[in-house]
Amino acid sequence: MKTLTELREFSLFALLLAIISIVLATICAKGNKKNGKMPPEVAGSWPVIGHLHLLGGRNQLLHKTLGGMADEYGSIFSIRLGIHPTIVVSDWEIVKECFTANDRVFSTRPKSLALKIMGYNQTMFDFAPYGRYWRDIRKLVMVELLSNHRLELLKHVRNSETSLLMKDFYEKSSRNGGQVVVEMKQRLSDMAMNIIVRMISGKRYFSADAKGNQEAKRCQEALRHFFYLVGLNLASDAVPLFSWLDLVKGYTGKMKRTARELDCVLGSWVDEHRRIRLNRSISEEEKDFIHVMLSIMDDSNVSVDEADTTVKSSCLSLLSGGSDTTTIALIWALALLLNNRNMLKKAQFDMTESPGLTVPKATPLEVVLRPRLPSIAYEF
Numbered sequence: 001m002k003t004l005t006e007l008r009e010f011s012l013f014a015l016l017l018a019i020i021s022i023v024l025a026t027i028c029a030k031g032n033k034k035n036g037k038m039p040p041e042v043a044g045s046w047p048v049i050g051h052l053h054l055l056g057g058r059n060q061l062l063h064k065t066l067g068g069m070a071d072e073y074g075s076i077f078s079i080r081l082g083i084h085p086t087i088v089v090s091d092w093e094i095v096k097e098c099f100t101a102n103d104r105v106f107s108t109r110p111k112s113l114a115l116k117i118m119g120y121n122q123t124m125f126d127f128a129p130y131g132r133y134w135r136d137i138r139k140l141v142m143v144e145l146l147s148n149h150r151l152e153l154l155k156h157v158r159n160s161e162t163s164l165l166m167k168d169f170y171e172k173s174s175r176n177g178g179q180v181v182v183e184m185k186q187r188l189s190d191m192a193m194n195i196i197v198r199m200i201s202g203k204r205y206f207s208a209d210a211k212g213n214q215e216a217k218r219c220q221e222a223l224r225h226f227f228y229l230v231g232l233n234l235a236s237d238a239v240p241l242f243s244w245l246d247l248v249k250g251y252t253g254k255m256k257r258t259a260r261e262l263d264c265v266l267g268s269w270v271d272e273h274r275r276i277r278l279n280r281s282i283s284e285e286e287k288d289f290i291h292v293m294l295s296i297m298d299d300s301n302v303s304v305d306e307a308d309t310t311v312k313s314s315c316l317s318l319l320s321g322g323s324d325t326t327t328i329a330l331i332w333a334l335a336l337l338l339n340n341r342n343m344l345k346k347a348q349f350d351m352t353e354s355p356g357l358t359v360p361k362a363t364p365l366e367v368v369l370r371p372r373l374p375s376i377a378y379e380f
């Protein structure tokens, strides 16, 4: 009897608590709106899917649709992507504020099916939720791979990759009377990938000679599928109720297959590094990212399985974070330079005269700016 009364009291208390929470949340939301803290929301939101119907369907690119909305609602407005409230910003000063004064608010990441399945349950640190794990791994990466000291030690990787690319262009153009047509996007993408894969694992996978290499092929295929699948806008990410749609469309299955392939490749890198470390000591110059991470993991209390997962997911983070970004930046730089003869000449001159290229973080731009080839070779 006493238990029943207690249960009833508890239910009443829970109900009261729930009502108070809802009232407080409503007051806060209204307060925020009144204080002008909420950016204007685009009209036409539907229940469950929010504004998704306004973004698909139309025969124009997403950034143009959002640009049209910005014209109407201003440089900061909000939309709902299914269950996710989203802010769209198109003013550099507001963007700066998001990444400086308010970076804490924006530093977490939403969950996604692709990263759950292929990204080791969202443990890839660049997609991990804000918290201790993200802070620790990020710090480790910044110090051990992206610090000036480490970049200086690994300078030979970037130099040899840019030189190999330049040499190949030079040989091709020499054989062809000084001119050659090259698919720059593919070549720059291969170069960026080679640099990152070498810095991470010491391997070289992306080149014309690597085509016959089974391991290289497997890695390229797995990463290609990963990039494609991770870039999809999945129904279940916006509205979890729709997860059956991703299953029916076959995306879930494809992700699981890609995850297995990626894990095979990354796992073989880690196993190989573990074997080498057992047999001999590694010199400072030889230390790629996996060696560095393994030695840190060996000194910590985590299990071998956990350590391997952290190393593999961090490698995948760096591969995905450092490949497309670099390729796109190089393609844009090249396109802008080629469309501006004066700047191209100035850039060639500046690079020969200035010490700019000694700054380690600027080195990838060598491929665009280094005036090794006669200028005619850029005319494709």
Ligand code: HEM
Residues within 6 Å of the ligand: 125, 126, 127, 138, 141, 196, 318, 319, 321, 322, 323, 325, 326, 329
């Ligand atoms: C031109 C090329 C690149 C561009 C435009 C670029 C852009 C960015 C941006 C905008 C962020 C901040 C993301 C955020 O906080 O939401 C970021 C973070 C980061 N980038 Fe890059 N990136 C480039 C190249 C690279 C390369 C080559 C690497 C390494 C191989 C790299 C590794 C990282 C890492 C580790 C972070 C921190 C991720 C985190 O805080 O969770 N990036 N990058």
